[in-house]
Structures are given as C-alpha cells and as structure tokens.
Amino acid sequence: MATTHNTTEKTKEAAVMPEKEKMVTVILPIDRNEVDDGVSVWVNHKRYVIKRGVPVKVPESVALILKAQEEMLQISYAYEAEAASKAEPN
DSSP: OOOOOOHHHHHHHHHHSOOOOOEEEEOBOOOTTSOOOOEEEEETTEEEEEOBTSOEEEEHHHHHHHHHHHHHHHHHHHHHHHHHHHHSOO
16 A cells, blocks of 8 residues: 655645754954944844854854845945045046
8 A cells, every 4th residue: 555645744844944054153354433233134034143353153144145245345345436536636
C-alpha cells in the first residue's frame, strides 16, 4: 500500500517556520560627527540597531543592507566632490 503525504501541511509549516538566516559579524566604523545611538536597519518588519565600533553578529540580509548603504554613501560623496569642483572658479 502506498503512503501519501499531505504537501499542504508541509507548505503551511514552511510558511510559518522560516529557515534560520546565516549570521555574519560586522563592525561599523565609529563616526565622530554623530551621537552614537547605533545604526538602525529594518528587514521584514524587524528592527536591528547596530552599535558602532564593536563586532556584532547580524543576519546576512542586514549586512547586505549595510554594505549597500556604504556603497551609496561613497557614490554620493564622489558626486558632491565633483559638483563642488565644477562650481569653483578656476
């Protein structure tokens, strides 16, 4: 006699119990220009506050957001520097 499995039940369980996300360690540089209340990152309605200057374990999705934020900051700094140099008279 063949055994059948109810895949609907397994699908419901998978939706309720998400897989554990890989954890990674990040260290955010200390920013002397700001009061250090930490850096807030929101992922799937969860808030993570990461303290600067200390190693912190965070889900990989949080680390990816922090990396993208840093890349965007570098692009904006380069743009501002270029715009400022064009605005200065020779």
